[in-house]
Amino acid sequence: MKIVVLPKQTFDTEAKITLDAAGKINREGVNLIMNPYDEFAVEEALRLKEKHGGEVTVVSFGGPKVPDILRQALAMGADKAVHVGDEGLEEIDEHTTATILAKLLRDLEYDLILAGWRAIDDGSAQVAGRVAEILGLPMVNMVIKLDIAEGKAVASREIEGGYEVVEVPLPAVITAQKGLNEPRYPTMKGIMQAKKKPMQKLTIADLGLGGEEVAPKVRARRYYLPSPRSQGKIITGEPAEAAAELVRLLREEAKVV
Amino acid sequence: MIKGGSFLIEDIEASLITTPEDFSDEQKMIFRTTVDFVEKEVLPRMDEIESQDEATIRSLMKAAADVGLLGADVEEEYGGTDLDKVSSMIIAECMGRGGSFCITHGGQTGIGTLPIVYFGNKKQKEKYLPDIVSGDKISSYALTEPEAGTDAMSIRTRAVLSKDGQYYLLNGSKQFITNAGFADVFVLFAKVDGDKFTAFIVDRDTEGFSMGAEEKKMGLKGSSTRALTLEDAKVPAENLLFEVGKGHLVAFNILNMGRLKIAANALGAAKYALEQAANYANNRKQFKQPIVNFGLIKEKLANMAKKIFVTESMLYRISGLIEEEVFSKLDKSKEVLGYEIAERLSDYVIECSILKIYATETLSYVVDEGVQIHGGYGYIAEYPIERVYRDARIFRIFEGTNEINRIVIPTTIVRKAQKGELPLGEKLDRIDEVWAGIAPPLTRAEEIVKMAKALFLYVYKQATARYGQNIGREQEVLGRLADMAIEVYGMESALLRTQKAFNSGKKAEAELMRKITEAYAFEAVRAVEAKAADVLAMVGEEKEKEVGRVRALCTHVPVDVVALNREIAAEVAEAGGYPIKVA
Numbered sequence: 090m091k092i093v094v095l096p097k098q099t100f101d102t103e104a105k106i107t108l109d110a111a112g113k114i115n116r117e118g119v120n121l122i123m124n125p126y127d128e129f130a131v132e133e134a135l136r137l138k139e140k141h142g143g144e145v146t147v148v149s150f151g152g153p154k155v156p157d158i159l160r161q162a163l164a165m166g167a168d169k170a171v172h173v174g175d176e177g178l179e180e181i182d183e184h185t186t187a188t189i190l191a192k193l194l195r196d197l198e199y200d201l202i203l204a205g206w207r208a209i210d211d212g213s214a215q216v217a218g219r220v221a222e223i224l225g226l227p228m229v230n231m232v233i234k235l236d237i238a239e240g241k242a243v244a245s246r247e248i249e250g251g252y253e254v255v256e257v258p259l260p261a262v263i264t265a266q267k268g269l270n271e272p273r274y275p276t277m278k279g280i281m282q283a284k285k286k287p288m289q290k291l292t293i294a295d296l297g298l299g300g301e302e303v304a305p306k307v308r309a310r311r312y313y314l315p316s317p318r319s320q321g322k323i324i325t326g327e328p329a330e331a332a333a334e335l336v337r338l339l340r341e342e343a344k345v346v
Numbered sequence: 347m348i349k350g351g352s353f354l355i356e357d358i359e360a361s362l363i364t365t366p367e368d369f370s371d372e373q374k375m376i377f378r379t380t381v382d383f384v385e386k387e388v389l390p391r392m393d394e395i396e397s398q399d400e401a402t403i404r405s406l407m408k409a410a411a412d413v414g415l416l417g418a419d420v421e422e423e424y425g426g427t428d429l430d431k432v433s434s435m436i437i438a439e440c441m442g443r444g445g446s447f448c449i450t451h452g453g454q455t456g457i458g459t460l461p462i463v464y465f466g467n468k469k470q471k472e473k474y475l476p477d478i479v480s481g482d483k484i485s486s487y488a489l490t491e492p493e494a495g496t497d498a499m500s501i502r503t504r505a506v507l508s509k510d511g512q513y514y515l516l517n518g519s520k521q522f523i524t525n526a527g528f529a530d531v532f533v534l535f536a537k538v539d540g541d542k543f544t545a546f547i548v549d550r551d552t553e554g555f556s557m558g559a560e561e562k563k564m565g566l567k568g569s570s571t572r573a574l575t576l577e578d579a580k581v582p583a584e585n586l587l588f589e590v591g592k593g594h595l596v597a598f599n600i601l602n603m604g605r606l607k608i609a610a611n612a613l614g615a616a617k618y619a620l621e622q623a624a625n626y627a628n629n630r631k632q633f634k635q636p637i638v639n640f641g642l643i644k645e646k647l648a649n650m651a652k653k654i655f656v657t658e659s660m661l662y663r664i665s666g667l668i669e670e671e672v673f674s675k676l677d678k679s680k681e682v683l684g685y686e687i688a689e690r691l692s693d694y695v696i697e698c699s700i701l702k703i704y705a706t707e708t709l710s711y712v713v714d715e716g717v718q719i720h721g722g723y724g725y726i727a728e729y730p731i732e733r734v735y736r737d738a739r740i741f742r743i744f745e746g747t748n749e750i751n752r753i754v755i756p757t758t759i760v761r762k763a764q765k766g767e768l769p770l771g772e773k774l775d776r777i778d779e780v781w782a783g784i785a786p787p788l789t790r791a792e793e794i795v796k797m798a799k800a801l802f803l804y805v806y807k808q809a810t811a812r813y814g815q816n817i818g819r820e821q822e823v824l825g826r827l828a829d830m831a832i833e834v835y836g837m838e839s840a841l842l843r844t845q846k847a848f849n850s851g852k853k854a855e856a857e858l859m860r861k862i863t864e865a866y867a868f869e870a871v872r873a874v875e876a877k878a879a880d881v882l883a884m885v886g887e888e889k890e891k892e893v894g895r896v897r898a899l900c901t902h903v904p905v906d907v908v909a910l911n912r913e914i915a916a917e918v919a920e921a922g923g924y925p926i927k928v929a
Contacts, residue, residue, distance in 0.1 A: 277427045
């Protein structure tokens, strides 16, 4: 079974977000990690490979540090990696990323495409869905249990108040939700072997893409940080009086009741 | 080739030392993976570990084995990964964040395994190493006895070969044995026929072998520490490790590696303590503001970060050095590498002792100030700093007390000089030329390092001239010489690392390193001056003149150390801990 996983490099969950002079998100000195939902996807791919045999390829589009997360996936046990660089692209959106990944996927053999259901940075949860759409594949989102048998994927996904079990023919796109599995640590042996595994570097031009095809459809006009939480107010006094004062403040100052 | 101790008489290019900024992609991943393992697997189970829940500890050792954290120093054919020593020290550093568990891990991967790796024969390695690497067996190192601590060669445990030549019968007792409670295999030292110091591999189920109750310790409560008793313990003759009468080679070379690993553990623990302190200082408010805003708190955070930086710079410099000069040069086709390792490694005894002392005293300092920053809360067990403080205390005692390590440094220098391994004599003959190159007031860290080296040589010359062969009896002098050598190596390692970072274009980090090195060196020079003056006041012929000369040589331009400390502290506060990211 040939599986392709689409991890994204994101800011560390604990990274402090700041804006630079141009009002863009400042990437200087920020710790970068593999998007945690994508770790579930990598782990699931490895488990499926261990069960059914086959090959796991990890593919990511992005800047010069992307090989770090690809190397991590290789150290966990993936077989090969492809990095499509973002050189020459000033602005991107989900359309850009999905177009590039789908183009690359057309040249790869796969039975299954796995990704995290969303990235923790922009949280748009669009790329995997767009890739499925472009490639004309069925897709199951936010999966917490996955079985593959006889050319079909049986996936459980959380829905409001319960679970839904969905069956789709392969090839298909499946996105991982927390709970699907517990990602493994790269082993020391895996880390040392990873450097011998193939990691291909491609540019957008190598994929025959450029210009309008990859131009973003959505442009961010402005980024701003949430305003800092203002100091709380403690109302003292007898309970009855304090309650009355609270209601007054909620009505007159906060204007919420 | 960079000889052991040569830093005292030569200057080296920054490009020749290993620094954390040189970590390969693989080493960085090893760093991150190990930290991740400790954060997610070890720290959440600290209560069970602290109560010595054996099932938890064994399962964690198994989990560590699955990640490959038990086999870094073991050859691949026995299940290990045979990583380079920098990687091995990275693992030890990161495990240092894991409290008692790092001692269980270190007892296993360091002193409990290395004797077999370095000195075992093929049969012994095949029998023991795969199970140790897989975490199925826990190993332990048993040298200390009730009457033989620092004076390790005076052990009383005896071994006699049985008449049929099948067994050694061991009699005696061992004290303070790490991992004893759960260990399956012990590397144990005894004297064959009462005088030949020898290492053995002893299985837990050996007839005549028993152990005492768990010691109630001040800290590291999750690590097992027990006494062992051997009453006609029947150890198969094939379990004799290395050679009869060659146990000292095993013991002392393992101790050198053990010292490096303990230093690495201490570094990891110190970084963890600094994180606790920095986060507390960022969040704790008094006088309507976070206490991190206050000058005396900032100064503590800065000092903690500086000592950690110096420790880290030394640790990876030495690790890179012994990888290059010892381990990468071994002829691995040989069955027993012990002789070659012993010979090559013993050249770096000075560096190993320096690092052990400096790293463990840094840890002591950091946990102490860590508690102080926490105020009353630091004394309450709910906060991790309380445990870390107790756990830290033993580090200055085990793997050779810091006192014996202080003795080791100058006595080794004397011995190496006598044997011609360290051409100290030539340098001492030209000491006046060396002095001539130094023109106080000192203005930069480079000049301070240069001056401190010269000052060490000068004081060394006066002291050896005064006491000759008897200098070994003057422990107070030796201790001060050791302290001077430690500061020289520490300052120089920090300085070279900073230079290397600048040279390789890592501007942002290098600028912080420069501040740290500068602030550190201008404080350290006063300590060096005081030690030198103390010794010269004892041994000098014209004391006033000589001490006065030292004072003059140590004169430096005014440096606003407080301003530097504030800037360093701001970075610590911002990072919520040690501000230099190495992986």
